[in-house]
Structure formats: C-alpha cells, structure tokens
Amino acid sequence: MSEEKEKIVLKTAPFDNRFPNTNQTKNCWQNYVDYQRCIKAKGEDFEACQYFKRIYRIMCPNHWVEQWDEQVENGTFAGRI
C-alpha cells in the first residue's frame, strides 16, 4: 500500500488561457487533435506528445475518445490532422 501511496501525485491538467470559460469542449478537442498531429509528425513514442494525451484524457469524456479513436482509425475523423 505504501508503495502505491508514493506513486500517486495530486496533479491535474493546468488552467489553459485559451479556454477561460465554462465551456471546455474546445479544450478537449484541441488537445486531442494536437496529440494526433504530434504523433503523425513525430511518432507515438515521442515524449512531448504524451503531454497532449494526458490533457485530453483528463478533459475529454471517455465515450468521446473511444468514438474519435475509431474515426481516426477509419479515416473519418472530422479534424484536420
């Protein structure tokens, strides 16, 4: 248990000046698109891309991400990657 305790850090997605309002939909979308662009340009192992992934995983509802992942796979995703 104590090992688990050490691993858990209370840290979440920081405040993003681009999205200061109650509506955070664009925040989630932008980070998802940025991640897809990042891995397309640099590959999935590129460490900096993981930042976007972490943020969109925190901000986006899981059922949205599942849908978008499918669309990316099928080439029907609406965003420009």
Place this chain on the structure above:
Amino acid sequence: MKDFIKNVYCSLIRDANEPWQLGFQDAGSPVMEEIIMLHDQILFILTIIVGVVLWLIIRILLGNNYYSYYWNKLDGSLIEVIWTLIPAFILILIAFPSLRLLYIMDECGFSANITIKVTGHQWYWSYSYEDYGEKNIEFDSYMIPTADLELGDLRLLEVDNRLILPVDTNVRVLITAADVLHSWTVPSLAVKMDAVPGRINETGFLIKRPGIFYGQCSEICGANHSFMPIVVESVSLSKYIDWIGREDL
C-alpha cells in the same frame, strides 16, 4: 428505540434536504458560506425596507400630522431626491457583493488539483478519475431502490457508488451528458451545472469538512429524473490517496 435513534442520527449527520426545509443546507464549501452570507445580508436589508415602508404607510393612512396624506401632496424636490438616492445606494450595496461572489464562483478551474469527469445518463451518473496516469478509475452511480435501503439510509438519495473526494483540495468537475440534458447539483457545495450532450461544462469546489453531501438531478431528463441522485463523500487526503491506490475498476 435503538433503531429509531440510529435512523434520526444518520439523517442528522448527512448533508441532505429535509421535509419542510425553508433555509439552505449547511455549507460544505467556502462558496456556499459566502452565498448564505449574501442571502442573509440581502434579507437584513429587505427587512429594514419592509419595516420602514410599512411604518410610513400606517402613519400616512392613520395619522393626522406631519406625515399625513395631505402633507406635501403637490410636490417635494427634497423627498424625491432622497427616495431616489437611498434605493440606488441600497442596490449598489447588494450588487457589488453579488458580483464579487459571481466572479469567485467562476474561478474554479484556475488552481485545480483534481479533475473529475461526470457524465449524465438516463438515469444514472457515471464518474471518472483520469489524473493518475494509466490508472483509470471509472464507475457508474445508481440510486439504491427503497426496498434495498438499510436503516438510516435516505430514501431516493442513496447510491451504490459514491463520488469520493478529499477535503481542502480544489476539485475541477467536468460535466457532460450522453443522451439528454441533466444537471449535476449538490446544494451544500454550491454546485449546479447543466450536463449537455456534446458539450463539456466546467465547475469546481473545495470541500471544507469530511461528510456525505447529497444532491439530485435538477434538469427534467425523462421518466426516472427523480431517481438519479448524487452523493459526494468527502474524506481526508490520506484516505483519498489510499482509496485511489486500492481502487481497481
């Protein structure tokens, strides 16, 4: 007798609505404390206004003196200036604290330590914690039917899985819906945010004390709208971290 005492005790220690309730529930967050304070201030001003106006009406209708009906019946510049300026001043006295509070409530996402995702479904809530790397905690929270309640449980308010949160920690809550409009509401924490399909709404709070806070869906969402309550259980930070470590859903 013992059962009765336990029932009453359990109802009293929980932050839920109660029959014939007229006032607010006890505050569980600083924002709720401020809201109650603003409400009391406005009610104080209102009481003075009602008292003075009633007193004037009675004097004018009954009196045959300085305040009587026939006095000043044509015009009076001074009294008009006074009864314009005093209400204006009173309105300012109400508006500024109210605006201050509004902006405080809007600053929830600035310094959050925890983010919780809330999704409204017909007719249950689902919660998700994603802050802890690959350790994704996700669960649904259904109301416990009346037949399955235990002694001391609150009817139509208990759920099978409570939302566990730490005290004295800034929590960001991201709310959306999977089907129709819902509204995620916890009165003691001063939170009421619409859950809209296709949109993420952000709100937040800081819980000041350990406790169990109850709320209900506040946007008509269909046949079982009344049967999708919200229960937030606040615990100490160390207990929260233990729970996160244990939870493996």
